[in-house]
Amino acid sequence: MARGSSAGAVVAALTAAALAVIGFFTYQAHAAQERSKAGSAGSRDGGSGSADGSGKSEREKRQEKETLPAFSGAGERVVYDLDRNRVWLMGERQEVKRTFKVVPSSIDPEPGTYKVESRAPHVTGSDGVPVENVVRFATSQGTTIGFSAALDGSMPDADPVRQTGGIREHRADGEAMWLFATIGTKVVVVR
Structure with missing residues (x-):
């Protein structure tokens, strides 16, 4: 009987560890979404989304420069x-x-x-x-x-x-x- 309870304890410990890992990844995903929302809000409201204060990322500025001119x-x-x-x-x-x-x-x-x-x-x-x-x-x-x-x-x-x-x-x-x-x-x- 001690052997069965020992195996049960191992399974319980592994389950707890797995749940802890899942919880950690869930937290990381949520935090990333919040950072993304905060960055987007800063860009929309004129916040400091970029070093030059334009609210545009370097990628957005590059894409704007590379965008085909209208009426061309x-x-x-x-x-x-x-x-x-x-x-x-x-x-x-x-x-x-x-x-x-x-x-x-x-x-x-x-x-x-x-x-x-x-x-x-x-x-x-x-x-x-x-x-x-x-x-x-x-x-x-x-x-x-x-x-x-x-x-x-x-x-x-x-x-x-x-x-x-x-x-x-x-x-x-x-x-x-x-x-x-x-x-x-x-x-x-x-x-």
């Missing part, structure tokens, strides 16, 4: 936002194929709809830098405007003294643009 057209196209210095390569079904930051040229194209007019695999840019995957789509103030990537990978700010039309991309982005934006591809420029 439909169908397959390149969208270039002058204010955000960002490009979107858009598929026929309104899906973002790729989005990336660029360094603007010293002369901006006017907002509007253009088409890719010419392309060149390798040239020397208007700033004297060897570039690749050049996709030209506009002319402004007598300067041809287009996307390109410097062969050395540099992304310097445009010299405001020189009239340049090269919108610089990282080399991988330039390759994606080259493959996407063939002659006649629509380019929408927005502010």
